[in-house]
Amino acid sequence: MAELFIFFEQIYKILFLLIPVLVSVAMIVWLDRRVWAFVQKRRGPNVVGPFGLFQTLADALKYIFKEIIIPASSNKVIFILAPIVTMTLALIAWAVIPFSETFVLADINVGILYLFAVSSLGVYGIIMGGWASNSKYPFLGAIRSAAQMVSYEVSIGVIIINVLLCVGSLNLSDIVLAQKDLWFVIPLFPMFIIFFISALAETNRPPFDLPEAEAELVAGYQTEYSGMMYAMFWLGEYANILLMCAMGSILFLGGWLSPIDLFPFNVIPAPIWLILKILFLFILFALIKAIVPRYRYDQLMKLGWKIFLPFSLIYVVLTASFLMYFDLLPGN
Amino acid sequence: MIAHAIIFYIFSLIAIVSAIMVTVSKNTVNSVFFLILDFISISCLFIMIGAEFLGMIMLIVYVGAVAVLFLFVVMMLNVAQQKNEWFNSSGRSSHIPVGLLVSIIIFFELIIVIGGWKYKPDLLDSIAIEINTDLTNTQSLGGVIYTDYIHLFQLSGMVLLVAMIGAIVLTFRQRSGVKRQSYFKQISRDRKDGIELVDVENNKGVKIDA
Structure with a gap:
């Protein structure tokens, strides 16, 4: 009986986390389109609901009632599985994100590795979708995307090592608490920039949206998808973007910590700070989408392997030597 | 404890079934997907015995990188064709007996290892490194x-x-005739060698040497 109670308690906790995440994904799509419109001096979605806030819900409703078309020559099981994989992976990663010192669903020892592993699995949704469509454009998009995500994961991994050297633990709460005096964005500023750019590439955001480059590949791996399945790809993509923003704010911007530990700032509850930081990073994502042209594929690869990887490796050596020389290594 | 056992059996069942499906399924791409499922359930088993670091590294390295390359190779090269030929011409090909031999040897090796481990009276003494819990x-x-x-x-x-x-x-391989972008060349270009002003004579035009 007690086990059953724990089971239902966990389900309640999971719903308490997932439903706000899904709602905020819907809001973030609206915000993305709004920012994009403001940069281009348009109004953006402003008709449905106050300020157009319910535009995404209206879009989702439209997608739900549209017919799902499954191509005759596709591999049907994998074709249907692909958006499900994308969506699931984007949502399960939220289990380890700490919103405050106590408010975290699973405070596991290897939290950052879990995040890294889940984000590296994200490539499967795209490969499966691209291959199962059995069509040229989706397949090209899937191959591009796989190469791109695998390459930029490498540099994200090295950047995480930089942060871990300063923390001495893989636990996300420990990583946040280690930034109590100094956010890592200050000593590791170059790494923050590289993390931000790699996150753009990892989530297939412009200027690195080559997997779905409409000028060359129609819509890349999403070409054959329609209705609800397309909407799931789309929601999964935005949930992933939010997750990358959360990861960035936990690794570099001090997670739930307030910027200064003084009166007006430290009354604001911890989760609000994390949400504000995620929003800040997301608005940067949206601005970059609006102002930067798309990269060419060879430039993208060159940037990942020949510039980011060596630079972040050198920075690992620098960080390690600095910590060693001034005897700042954590854990002793 | 019962829930733990149930979860363990679910994961190990998935691992074994998907390992069998890797070899049995006729579509090579499906085999790779079953291999990925196998990796994932094995890393779940690792996490269940408390080796969470190994489990996560297994996910990152094998599923996140190695299996992606497998998928690449299988999707790009036409391995499916080859495998189908193997399946259809089972009378002539000799890979099934060799595979059977190898798997039987591995099976006996495992039995020897597990047997030796099970009947060793002082197992903990033989561990060289002390365990700090x-x-x-x-x-x-x-x-x-x-x-x-x-x-x-x-x-x-x-x-x-x-x-x-x-x-x-x-x-x-170095291919000739490929146009490459050189950032240094682009940046170090200046007005003098970029632009040339020419007085064009009427009805003659300008000859541009490429």
Whole structure:
């Protein structure tokens, strides 16, 4: 009986986390389109609901009632599985994100590795979708995307090592608490920039949206998808973007910590700070989408392997030597 | 405890069934997907016995990188065709007896290992490194690998590096006539060699040497 109670308690906790995440994904799509419109001096979605806030819900409703078309020559099981994989992976990663010192669903020892592993699995949704469509454009998009995500994961991994050297633990709460005096964005500023750019590439955001480059590949791996399945790809993509923003704010911007530990700032509850930081990073994502042209594929690869990887490796050596020389290594 | 056992049996059942499906399924791409499922359930088993670091590294390395390359190879080359031919011409090909032989040898080796381990009276005494249960397993692994076995660790890293360089050297070829972008050239161009003003004579035009 007690086990059953724990089971239902966990389900309640999971719903308490997932439903706000899904709602905020819907809001973030609206915000993305709004920012994009403001940069281009348009109004953006402003008709449905106050300020157009319910535009995404209206879009989702439209997608739900549209017919799902499954191509005759596709591999049907994998074709249907692909958006499900994308969506699931984007949502399960939220289990380890700490919103405050106590408010975290699973405070596991290897939290950052879990995040890294889940984000590296994200490539499967795209490969499966691209291959199962059995069509040229989706397949090209899937191959591009796989190469791109695998390459930029490498540099994200090295950047995480930089942060871990300063923390001495893989636990996300420990990583946040280690930034109590100094956010890592200050000593590791170059790494923050590289993390931000790699996150753009990892989530297939412009200027690195080559997997779905409409000028060359129609819509890349999403070409054959329609209705609800397309909407799931789309929601999964935005949930992933939010997750990358959360990861960035936990690794570099001090997670739930307030910027200064003084009166007006430290009354604001911890989760609000994390949400504000995620929003800040997301608005940067949206601005970059609006102002930067798309990269060419060879430039993208060159940037990942020949510039980011060596630079972040050198920075690992620098960080390690600095910590060693001034005897700042954590854990002793 | 019962829930733990149930979850364990679910994961191990998935692992075994998907391992069988890797060899049985006729579509090679499906085999790779079953292999990925196998990796994932095995890393779940690792996490269940408390080796969370190994489980996560298994996910990152095998599922996140190695299996992606497998998928690439299987999707790009037409391995499916070859495998189908193997299946259809089972009378002539000799790979099934060889595979059976190898798997029987591995099976007996496993039995010997497990038997020796089970009937050893003082198992804990034979472990060379003392186990500190206070540390998380990431810390204790790091302590063992980077202090006691640092040379072996570096050596295995070198082996991987050599393999990588070998693969690059074998597949690298310099193609001629490929236009490459050179950032240095682009930036160091200035007005003098970029623009030329020419007085064009009427009805003659300008000759541009390419």
